[in-house]
Amino acid sequence: MKDLLKIYENKEPEIIFNWKDAETEAEGWTVINSLRGGAAGGGTRMRKGLDMNEVLSLAKTMEVKFTVSGPAIGGAKSGINFDPKDPRKRGVLERWYKAVSPLLKSYYGTGGDLNVDEIHEVIPITEDSGVWHPQEGVFNGHFKPTEADKINRIGQLRQGVIKVLENTNFSPDVAKKYTVADMITGYGVAEAVRHYYDIYGGSVKGKRAVVQGFGNVGSAAAYYLAQMGAKVVGIIDISGGVINEDGFSFEEIKDFFLTKNGNTLATANMIPFAEMNDRIWSLETEIFAPCAASRLITQDQIDQMINTGLEVVSCGANVPFADKEIFFGSIMEQTDERVSLIPDFISNCGMARVFAYFMERKVQMTDEAIFNDTSDIIRKAIENVHAKSDSKKEISKTAFEIALKQLI
Numbered sequence: 001m002k003d004l005l006k007i008y009e010n011k012e013p014e015i016i017f018n019w020k021d022a023e024t025e026a027e028g029w030t031v032i033n034s035l036r037g038g039a040a041g042g043g044t045r046m047r048k049g050l051d052m053n054e055v056l057s058l059a060k061t062m063e064v065k066f067t068v069s070g071p072a073i074g075g076a077k078s079g080i081n082f083d084p085k086d087p088r089k090r091g092v093l094e095r096w097y098k099a100v101s102p103l104l105k106s107y108y109g110t111g112g113d114l115n116v117d118e119i120h121e122v123i124p125i126t127e128d129s130g131v132w133h134p135q136e137g138v139f140n141g142h143f144k145p146t147e148a149d150k151i152n153r154i155g156q157l158r159q160g161v162i163k164v165l166e167n168t169n170f171s172p173d174v175a176k177k178y179t180v181a182d183m184i185t186g187y188g189v190a191e192a193v194r195h196y197y198d199i200y201g202g203s204v205k206g207k208r209a210v211v212q213g214f215g216n217v218g219s220a221a222a223y224y225l226a227q228m229g230a231k232v233v234g235i236i237d238i239s240g241g242v243i244n245e246d247g248f249s250f251e252e253i254k255d256f257f258l259t260k261n262g263n264t265l266a267t268a269n270m271i272p273f274a275e276m277n278d279r280i281w282s283l284e285t286e287i288f289a290p291c292a293a294s295r296l297i298t299q300d301q302i303d304q305m306i307n308t309g310l311e312v313v314s315c316g317a318n319v320p321f322a323d324k325e326i327f328f329g330s331i332m333e334q335t336d337e338r339v340s341l342i343p344d345f346i347s348n349c350g351m352a353r354v355f356a357y358f359m360e361r362k363v364q365m366t367d368e369a370i371f372n373d374t375s376d377i378i379r380k381a382i383e384n385v386h387a388k389s390d391s392k393k394e395i396s397k398t399a400f401e402i403a404l405k406q407l408i
Contacts, residue, residue, distance in 0.1 A: 001397050002328070004404040009326050013056060014074070019099050026082035026092045030100055031059040034074035035107055036407070039141030041066065041355070042077035043113030044122060046084045046093075054294075055079035057326040061318050062352070064327075065345035067403040068381045069352035071359065073142050076108055084115035093125050101129040107141030110134045111351065114293065118181045118351075119162050133157055135355055143359065157358040160365060167367035172223055172257050180354060180370055186220020188350030188374050189289055189316040192342045194228055195379040196312050199386050200340065205229035208247060208285040210305070212236050213292030215263035217316040217348065219256070221289045226253040230287060234280045237265040238292070241276035245283065284308045291316030298322050299331050306338050315344035328400065336396040343396040345403065346381045350374045 015032035029052045032040045042062040055077045063075025078100065082092055093116070097104075104110065104126060111134055112118030126134045133154045139145060145153060163180045165171035170187070171178050194204050209230045211222045214237040222232050231247025235256070242248070242256070242265070260266055271279075281304040288305055290297055290313070297320050302310075313335065323329020335341050353374045357363055364370075385398045 001401040001404070004408055005328055005400060007408055008404055009060065013059060016052070017100065017103065018052070019096060021092055021095055023095070024082065024086075024088055024092055026080055026096075028078065028080040028096050028100075029055045030076060030078045030103060030108065031055045032074060032076040032108060033059040033063050035141065036063065036074035037072045037142045038144070039107045039109065039138045040074035040076035041109040041135070041138050041352070042075055043111040043351075044078040044080070044096075044116045045113035046080040046082055046089070046115045048081065048083040050079045050081040052079075058294075058318060060326055061345060063407060064400070064403045065349050065352050067406045068346055069349040069377060070356040071138065071142055073138060076110075077113075078110055090121075093121055094128070097125045097129045097131075101126070101131050104129075104131045104134060104137050105140065107137045109136070109138035109355070111355065112181070119179065123158075123162070135359070138355075138359065149361070153359055153361070156363065156365070157355070160358040160370065161354060163365065163367075163370070165367050170367050170371055172254050176258070180367075181351065182216055183220045184350040184354050184371065184374055185348050186217045186222075186291070186316065186350075187224050187371060188353070188378055189217065189221040189291065189314050189347050190224035190228065191375045192314045192347035192378050192382065193225065193230070193287055193289070193312060195375075195382050196314070196340060196342060199379075199382055200390075200392055204287070206231065207287050207311070208233045208283075209287035209289065210234045210236075210280060210283060210285045212288075212290045212296070213316065214256070214260055214265040215291070218289065218291030219260055221291055221314075221316055222253050223257045225287065225289070226250040233285055234276075234283050235265060236273075236276045236280045238273065239264045239266070240270040240273045241265065241280065242267060242269070243271060243276070243279060243283065281305055282308055286311040288313045289316050290320035292320075293317060294319045295322050296320060297331065299334070302331065302335050306335070310339050312340040312342065314342045314347045316348050318344045318348065320344070328396075332396065336394055338393065340392045341396045342382070343399050346378060346399060349378065353377050
């Protein structure tokens with residue numbers, strides 16, 4: 001596996017598009033690792049301090065993810081080095097998408113990512129730039145449909161991603177009109193845990209869980225884990241966090257979800273971040289869902305969790321460990337050797353799978369059909385790993401081997 005990984009990591013990307021904004025200090029990159037299957041896909045993120053190497057590593061991650069979620073295309077990513085809280089953000093995005101629109105029309109598909117909203121920013125701004133849908137390039141480059149078929153499938157994709165959830169099994173509050181895009185990634189993170197216990201033995205019910213991050217992914221993961229009967233004992237976010245060693249009730253987790261402030265936890269009696277960061281890693285827990293930014297989890301933090309009974313990690317963040325390597329650094333490798341580590345390209349593939357699902361010719365548009373499809377894809381990926389090795393350890397190593405053999 002390591003030899004395959006080294007070949008894959010060292011392969012130069014096929015396309016690097018670099019942009020410098022004429023009106024601000026913003027700089028952006030689209031990195032297309034390969035045009036496997038005639039196209040490439042990956043979301044657009046924005047943060048201050050982002051660089052091309054971060055975008056490159058995420059593009060390679062996306063290519064591995066597509067071996068699970070489909071379609072069989074190359075990996076790509078867009079990133080903009082700019083403060084997302086700057087009031088000039090909208091203008092930066094408008095100029096960025098205008099510059100990158102020829103790629104989006106031809107062979108590149110994008111979506112939302114860190115600090116860039118799929119529904120309120122990506123879709124309307126790309127439309128204003130003359131792109132039918134941010135995934136149009138995948139249609140043209142990979143599927144090569146007739147004009148009529150493309151119109152039908154793009155219509156399906158447009159409707160599906162922003163579909164308001166109507167089923168109370170999937171929405172915390174149907175009156176608040178949460179969408180598929182709001183909930184699906186966190187749902188997949190939770191489903192990965194459920195399938196893990198079902199396949200390898202045990203049950204999620206009664207297991208204690210810690211969640212890092214409370215944006216779309218972390219809050220949804222906490223909600224669905226609690227719905228399954230897991231006991232969420234701690235949530236840490238950039239603004240602080242909460243701890244209940246006996247586990248918060250489902251209603252309490254639901255209330256945290258409904259009262260969050262944008263992408264942050266906002267509740268009474270919040271424990272300050274510094275105190276949370278000292279306490280949360282030593283809580284007794286079986287389940288850990290890192291759903292914050294990439295490369296945050298240190299060796300000491302994961303060691304503390306393993307020493308207090310950690311069983312399974314379901315990655316909501318891409319590359320959650322503070323390794324310098326693109327994929328399999330020392331922290332990730334040691335974690336994989338000691339506990340069950342479900343890699344990001346399986347556990348957080350929900351949004352990528354939703355895109356692939358809606359790109360198919362004609363699919364059911366119910367909440368149940370959409371969410372069950374993502375769940376089935378994640379289960380199949382974990383079953384494939386289990387079929388190769390039934391050990392609860394080195395799950396990520398085995399999963400990478402399966403994926404890389406498809407790419408090299």
